[in-house]
Amino acid sequence: MNNDTQLMEPMPAPGPKPFETLWFPDGNIVLATDTYLFKVHKSMLSSQSSVFRDMFELPLVDGSQMDGHSGGMAPETFDGLPMVNLANDKGEDLACLLRAVYERQDNPQTPLNVVTSLLLLSTKYDFKHIRKDVIHQISIHYPMTLDNYGAMDESGSHLFGMLRTQCHFSLLGAAFTAQVDYLLPVLYYAASDFPADYILQQFTAGKISLECLKVLLIGREGLNSWMTIFVTTLRDMMASYRMTCPTPGCSLDIPPYSTKRFANTLDLKNIEGDKIMKECFTLLCPACSSHCAGKMDRWRNIVWDKVPILFRYPEWNVLRAKLEMVLSEDV
Numbered sequence: 427m428n429n430d431t432q433l434m435e436p437m438p439a440p441g442p443k444p445f446e447t448l449w450f451p452d453g454n455i456v457l458a459t460d461t462y463l464f465k466v467h468k469s470m471l472s473s474q475s476s477v478f479r480d481m482f483e484l485p486l487v488d489g490s491q492m493d494g495h496s497g498g499m500a501p502e503t504f505d506g507l508p509m510v511n512l513a514n515d516k517g518e519d520l521a522c523l524l525r526a527v528y529e530r531q532d533n534p535q536t537p538l539n540v541v542t543s544l545l546l547l548s549t550k551y552d553f554k555h556i557r558k559d560v561i562h563q564i565s566i567h568y569p570m571t572l573d574n575y576g577a578m579d580e581s582g583s584h585l586f587g588m589l590r591t592q593c594h595f596s597l598l599g600a601a602f603t604a605q606v607d608y609l610l611p612v613l614y615y616a617a618s619d620f621p622a623d624y625i626l627q628q629f630t631a632g633k634i635s636l637e638c639l640k641v642l643l644i645g646r647e648g649l650n651s652w653m654t655i656f657v658t659t660l661r662d663m664m665a666s667y668r669m670t671c672p673t674p675g676c677s678l679d680i681p682p683y684s685t686k687r688f689a690n691t692l693d694l695k696n697i698e699g700d701k702i703m704k705e706c707f708t709l710l711c712p713a714c715s716s717h718c719a720g721k722m723d724r725w726r727n728i729v730w731d732k733v734p735i736l737f738r739y740p741e742w743n744v745l746r747a748k749l750e751m752v753l754s755e756d757v
């Protein structure tokens with residue numbers, strides 16, 4: 427009983443604690459989240475973010491105003507400094523953002539959770555240069571041409587501190603929320619080549635929203651139709667590609683069921699011309715093989731060109747132009 431009483435001694439009031447490395451002695455504003463407090467500089471935030479600049483210009487300094495809950499309440503203070511309550515943001519996310527504000531860097535080793543936090547919060551608070559840096563990083567790893575995409579997408583490759591395949595859904599969800607439309611089709615494509623139950627798991631884990639899931643499933647179905655055409659008409663396609671060939675033994679015959687293994691893939695890398703020739707059309711003479719491989723790769727590129735449209739976006743060159751415009755903006 428005594429022990430129980432001891433255990434029930436009053437605990438210090440739970441609440442956000444100062445974040446050590448973002449607690450500047452000469453800071454003149456405190457930002458509060460559910461877990462951490464940050465003592466930073468108004469001028470630093472104002473010079474980089476139009477949202478903070480506008481907020482600090484208001485006579486009443488209170489973050490609740492920006493979240494639409496303005497109720498004419500008195501401004502909060504902490505240690506005599508004005509305090510902005512950013513209750514809707516996670517402490518860890520805001521720490522990522524503020525670190526980027528104070529230590530500008532463009533590092534490909536940045537962990538995935540930092541990349542997504544930076545994208546979401548730089549968009550929310552309009553830190554244009556941080557947003558641009560993050561978009562630049564993501565775009566390098568998700569190029570919009572089939573060859574460049576394939577080169578990045580080696581199996582087992584790593585990105586942002588984890589397996590590349592584990593990044594797709596988090597990046598897709600963040601880019602969707604941050605409305606980086608021109609990066610979405612390539613991220614949708616990356617997220618398509620997974621079984622339905624895995625995709626639903628990503629949704630229930632909160633990585634993508636319902637709206638995002640819907641677009642993903644619709645586009646994925648379209649991609650699946652193209653791959654079905656590939657599997658069912660492969661031999662006919664090759665027959666139409668191949669010229670009359672005088673080489674003895676040159677034949678389009680393929681081992682039984684050899685196309686079956688392509689039935690479940692939505693990854694165009696798996697149907698590269700050379701690969702298809704080596705795995706299925708082993709009886710073609712070298713000239714026919716190389717000719718058909720080239721045709722096959724052209725067909726793959728036609729499907730790649732359809733990808734943005736399958737996800738209801740404009741074609742690649744429009745998306746690329748938009749990305750280039752954003753990256754060339756002086757912010």
Ligand SMILES: [Zn+2]
Pocket residue numbers: 671672673676677710711712713714715
């Ligand atoms: Zn031949």
